[in-house]
Amino acid sequence: MEEYAPMDQxxxxxxxxxxxxxxLRQELHDQLDRVADFCETFDGRFLPFVxxxxxxxxxxxxxxxxxxxxxxxxxxxxxxxDYPGYRLVSDWAARTLxxxxxxxxxxxxxxxxxxxxSGFHPLDAELGLSRDGxxxxxxxxxxxxxxxxxxxxxxxxxxxxxxxxxxxxxxxQWVLGVGQEAxxxxxxxxxxxxxxxxxxxxxxxxxxxxxxxxxxxxxxRAQRRQPCQGxxxxxxxxxxxxxxxxxxxxxxxxxxxxxxxxxxxLVAMYTLRQGADGQLHGPINKRVWGSFASRKQMMQxxxxxxxxxxxxxxxxxxxxxxxxxxxxxxQRLSRLFPAAIVTLDICHVEERLWKAGRPFHPEGxxxxxxxxxxxxxxxxxxxxxxxVARVRELRQQIACRGPGTKTKRxxxxxxxxxxxxxxxxxxxxxxxxxxxxxxxxxxxGAVRYVIGExxxxxxxxxxxxxxxxxxxxxxxxxxxxxxxxxxxxxxRWCQRLNKKESVQIRTxxxxxxxxxx
Numbered sequence: 001m002e003e004y005a006p007m008d009q010x011x012x013x014x015x016x017x018x019x020x021x022x023x024l025r026q027e028l029h030d031q032l033d034r035v036a037d038f039c040e041t042f043d044g045r046f047l048p049f050v051x052x053x054x055x056x057x058x059x060x061x062x063x064x065x066x067x068x069x070x071x072x073x074x075x076x077x078x079x080x081x082d083y084p085g086y087r088l089v090s091d092w093a094a095r096t097l098x099x100x101x102x103x104x105x106x107x108x109x110x111x112x113x114x115x116x117x118s119g120f121h122p123l124d125a126e127l128g129l130s131r132d133g134x135x136x137x138x139x140x141x142x143x144x145x146x147x148x149x150x151x152x153x154x155x156x157x158x159x160x161x162x163x164x165x166x167x168x169x170x171x172x173q174w175v176l177g178v179g180q181e182a183x184x185x186x187x188x189x190x191x192x193x194x195x196x197x198x199x200x201x202x203x204x205x206x207x208x209x210x211x212x213x214x215x216x217x218x219x220x221r222a223q224r225r226q227p228c229q230g231x232x233x234x235x236x237x238x239x240x241x242x243x244x245x246x247x248x249x250x251x252x253x254x255x256x257x258x259x260x261x262x263x264x265x266l267v268a269m270y271t272l273r274q275g276a277d278g279q280l281h282g283p284i285n286k287r288v289w290g291s292f293a294s295r296k297q298m299m300q301x302x303x304x305x306x307x308x309x310x311x312x313x314x315x316x317x318x319x320x321x322x323x324x325x326x327x328x329x330x331q332r333l334s335r336l337f338p339a340a341i342v343t344l345d346i347c348h349v350e351e352r353l354w355k356a357g358r359p360f361h362p363e364g365x366x367x368x369x370x371x372x373x374x375x376x377x378x379x380x381x382x383x384x385x386x387x388v389a390r391v392r393e394l395r396q397q398i399a400c401r402g403p404g405t406k407t408k409r410x411x412x413x414x415x416x417x418x419x420x421x422x423x424x425x426x427x428x429x430x431x432x433x434x435x436x437x438x439x440x441x442x443x444x445g446a447v448r449y450v451i452g453e454x455x456x457x458x459x460x461x462x463x464x465x466x467x468x469x470x471x472x473x474x475x476x477x478x479x480x481x482x483x484x485x486x487x488x489x490x491x492r493w494c495q496r497l498n499k500k501e502s503v504q505i506r507t508x509x510x511x512x513x514x515x516x517x
Contacts, residue, residue, distance in 0.1 A: 019092070019107065021070055028063045035060060058163065061101030069097075069106040073123050077109065081122065083500075086111040089119065099135040100162055118502050125497040128490060131504040134166070139505060140486045142171045143178045147474040148454065151175075172466070173506035179469025180511060181489045182476055183291075186301075188488075189308050190481050192285040197271030199280060199436075200311045202302055202337075203322045203443035204268075204329060206295075207451045208261025212461040262464055264451055264471060265298040266290035268443040269305055280435045285309075288446050289475050292468050293513040295329065303336045315339075322440045324348050327421060344425035345440040349384075350376060356391075356415040359407040384426025388419050450474055465510020472511075 018024045035056050042049050077091065093110040096103050108123035123129075128136065145154040151168040158165035212220070267290065270283035287305065291298055303313075311317055319340040321333050325348050334342055353372050361368035378386045395412045399405050419426070428438050454474055455467060476485045496503050 018066065018070055021067060024063065024067050024070060028067065031060050031063060058101045062104050065099055065101065065104045066106060072127065073106070073108050076123055076126060083111055085115070086113055086119065093121065096133060097129070097135060098133060098138060100138055102164060120500045128494040128497060130493060131502060132506050136490060139174050142166065143174050143473060144477060144482055146171055146175050147470065147477045170506065173508055175473060176466065176469050176510065177505035177507045178489060179472050181492065182472035183514065185485050185488055186289055190484060194284060196309055197273030197282055197284045199272045199318045199320060200269070200306060200309065201272060201320050201322065201437055202267065202269050202306070203440045204265065205324060205440060205443040205447050206263045206265045207447045207456070208263045209451060209455040209467060210259035210461055211262045212463060213260050216461060262292055264290050264292045265295050266443060266447050266450060267298055267302050268446050269302065270442070283442065287479055288450060290450065290471050292464050292471065296332065297514055299332050299336055320436055322437050324440065325418065325422065330425065341436065342425050343431065343438060344422050346379065346428055346438045349379060349426065352415055352418055356411045359404065359411045379428060380432065381429055383429050384419055384423045388416065388423065391415055450478055463510055464513060468511040468513060
C-alpha cells in the first residue's frame, strides 16, 4: 500500500496526502525533535524566539490534525459500512480544511445516491464538518469577534494571532449563517447561572441604527468606474483624481443629518430576590434580546420568556414592567401582562420637568434648579398626582397677558398633557417603599452597549437583515451564552449531516425579519 495518495490537482500547495499513519507519526516525531532542537540552540532575544516558535508550532498542529483525520478515516473504512440507496464513488476524495494552524489536507470516501442528486461523505458526517471548508472553531471565533469588531478588524485580529485570516466577505457570511440559529435558540430555555428571584422585572427600550438608502445600495452594487487616467495617482492625490472622474457631489442641505435610521427594540429581563434586610437584591439571571422586527414580535418573545421562567399568564408572582413615555408600548405590555406593575421611568419625567422650567428661569441658573427640585421632591415623595396638582396651581398663577406668559403657559400645558395619561404608571412613593424599580437604567445601558457601541458607529450603513444577525449574536454574547449557543448549533448541524443532508453554514442572504403572528 502506498504511503501517500495524489491529491486533487486544484491544490498545488501540497501535492500528496498521507494514507497511512506510520509515516505521519514519524514525521510528527521528526518535527517535534526539530522544535526541541530549536528551543535548545536559539541564542537570540525572547521576542524573536516566540515569533519563530509560533511559526514552527503551526506545522506541528497541522500534522496532529492530519493524523486525527486519517485515523478516523481508516477506522471508518475498516467498518465496511453500507448505505442503502447509495453507491461508493471514491474511497479517497481529497479536501482542504482551514484550521487555526492553517490549511490541512485529508481524504475521505464519497457516496452518491443511486437515484441521482448530491452525495455525502461519511467521515464529514461523523466529525460534523460542513461544506464550508473551515474548522467549526474558526467559524465560532470569527463570529464571536464580529459581535465586538467590524468585519475588517475581525480579520486583522485573526491574522495577528494565527498568521492567516478569511476574507471579510467570508466572515460576514458566517455571521449571517450562524445568526439564523440565534432566534430558535433563544426560543428554547438557555441555562441560568442560579435560581430565579421572587419578582420579575421587564425593561423595554429602542434605538435606531443607520441603514443604507436605496441610492447608496445601488451605488455599492453598480459596476465600479475605471480609475481616472493621467496624473501621478499617488496616495496623496488619488482623491483629487476620483473627484475629477465622478464629478461634484450633491451638497447636503443645512441641518440634514439624517442617518435613515431603523429602530431596534431591546428587552432586558431579570429577577429580584428579597433578602434578610427586606430589600430586593439583583439583578439575577439577566437576559437581553433585541430585534429590528415589529415591536409586537418582541413583546411576544417577552411573554414567552416570562412563561419559561415561571411567570406565566395565570401566575400570582409579581411582575414589574418599566418603560419610557411611549403609551402604545405600555398598552401592549399591559395586555400581555394584565397583573403586572407598569412603571414609567422617573428619569423621563424629570427631563420633562427641566424642559417645562426653562421658560421661567434661565438655563443653568440656581432658580431653575430650585424650581425643578421642588417638583422633583413631590414626584418622589407623593407620586404623579401631587406633581399634576402643583403644576395646575402654577398654571393658574400665570397672567393671561404679558411678556413671556404665552411660552410659560404652553410649557406647563405640555407637561400636563404628558403627565395626565400616565398617572397610573407614576406611583413612585409606594414603589420606593417596596424597593421596586423606578428607573430603566438597566435597559438604557444595554441599548447603549449592545446596539450603540457596535452598530451606531461613524461611517456605518446597515442592511436590515444583516444588522439583525449581528444584533442577535451580540445579545447572545452579552448574555454569556456563546459557548452553549454554538454547541447547540453544532449539534443541529451534526444531526442534519447524519441524515445525509448537505450542510453549508455560510450564506449571503440577510435574515428575514420575523413578524408577529
